[in-house]
Amino acid sequence: MKFTIKSFFLIAFLLKAFLSFSQDVLTLNNEAMSSYKLNQKEAIETLKKALKIAKKSTDSLNIGRTKNNLAIVYRDLGQYKKSKELSNEALIMVKEDLIKASIYNNIGACNRKLGLYEEAISSYFKSLIIYEAKKELAKTATVNNNIAVVYSYLNLNVKSLEYHNKARIVFEELKDFKGISQSYNNAAIIYANEGDLEKSLKYFKYSLQLEKKLNDKKGIAESLNNVGSVHYYLGALDSAVYYFEKSAEMERNVGNFAGVSASYNNIAQVFLENKKVKKSKIYIDSAYHIAKKYNVNEDTENALLNYVDYYELQNENKKALNYLKKFHHYKDSISKKSNLKLLQEVETKYQTEKKEKEIALQKEELLEKEIAIKNRTLHAIFLASALLILGIIFFGIYKKNQYKRKQLQKEINLKDALATIKTQNRLQEQRLRISRDLHDNIGSQLTFIISSIDNLKYISKDVNDTLKDKLIGISTFTSETIHELRDTIWAMNKSEISVEDLHARILSFVEKAKIATQNMLFEVNYNIDKNATFSSLEGMNIFRVIQEAINNAIKYAEASKVEIILDKKENQFIASVIDNGVGFDIKNVDLGNGLSNMEKRMSEIKGKVAITSQTNKGTNVSFSVLIKNTSNDV
The missing domain is CATH 1.25.40.10 (Tetratricopeptide repeat domain)
Known part of the structure; x- marks a missing residue:
């Protein structure tokens, strides 16, 4: 037969319906049996509804379980024949041992009430064998109590007390007060039958006390x-x-x-x-x-x-x-x-069946353990193999993906590097072009202006001193402009400026300053790796700020010595211009445009300016900026 998708959905639908029916039946059974002692009529109606649903699903287990529960309710209502009839019907449909044990116990109770004591004993022993095998202690004790009651009816008081005591010991261990009450109650009946009324009354009252506690x-x-x-x-x-x-x-x-x-x-x-x-x-x-x-x-x-x-x-x-x-x-x-011989045969049969059942259960348990061990071993091997294969597959996929990621990252890095190089090359070409233009055009024009002014000075010997001073001033300003232009060209010609380049430029500027100030001593020190670098903008701004600080010291400090220090602390480049001049009170002096220009230049490169000064103790102007690249630390 060809299996189609339609067939699959039909089976799935039927399975879902079956499970739904089973759950409904189980819920109704639990609902009825949890409250049947309070309202038997309502419990019967609920169980009849459950039985109707169970029959629709043709679930023999649920049908048998529901009939057994109905039988228990009818038994408690005193309808023993009807209860027994339902229990016998349930017994045919049920294969589960514990439900069978419950059915046998109910049949025994009905037979006892109907005066069929031999049949009652036989049913009780069948129930007892199953409960003992399953180690259901409370239910075993209950059945022992029931057997004791039948022996009591038959005036076999010694035998009856034996089974009551068995039950009582278990109930006391389990702290089952209902079971304890029943055991004392049944034992009291025996003592009453034997004429020990005082002891019987004592047992009955103790049972009554327990029942009241249980309500x-x-x-x-x-x-x-x-x-x-x-x-x-x-x-x-x-x-x-x-x-x-x-x-x-x-x-x-x-x-x-x-x-x-x-x-x-x-x-x-x-x-x-x-x-x-x-x-x-x-x-x-x-x-x-x-x-x-x-x-x-x-x-x-x-x-x-x-x-x-x-x-x-x-x-x-x-x-x-x-x-x-x-x-x-x-x-x-x-x-x-009563047929005492028959009862003895029933009990002997029970003891024999009990032993046979125990042996069979032991063999079954051993076989189940062996099978379980084999299954566990096979499952473990299978699981380990599956995990190993999966591990190898996942490891291979991981390594492959990792290799792809590395290759992709290399390609991305290479593209980025190429793009960066192209950008740097374009920028360098632009810088070189601008610096050539500045040098060739503006530089030559400024030089021409200086030459023209010098010629004017020689040609116009008779002009007044005022005009000569102005011409000298223009010539000096133009010369300074040429120097600054050369500094700018120096910075623009480089994509990076090393500390060594900066140091050399500072030394060049200091040499010029020495000529302008013959009585002032200049000292340049640096404690930093020569290969530490700045961008051209950073290098130019640092040089300009140091240049401005030195000019201020020359103009205003009246100092005999100016020290320039280049240093590094952690990842910060620090430049200091220190003079031993007259100093000033920072709180009471307007620092003017010089400091403002220095701060602007340093802020452009995310640097800081700090000035410390005291009257007659000199001034220290410090600049700090982050160093991005160093080959090694000093």
């Missing part, structure tokens, strides 16, 4: 009935009636009519003892009617016996005899006579 109305009702029974046997008839009536009222409130019939039978017996015959008849009729309606065999039998006592007290012996016959006929019809 379990059904459990409280049962314990009240049991306390009343012991008071009856002790002869405290008023107390007995009080407890029986309280029990009946609570049983009616929770909807447990089987418990109501038991309490009514007990009240009837008390009234018969007190010769309150008419009152007893009302309770006997009610007990018999409820017991027959809800198939409570034990209470039906007790009601029949109460009728016998009632008619004997009324001296209606014929009617008393008829009810006695009814009693024996009813007792025989439900096969209440």
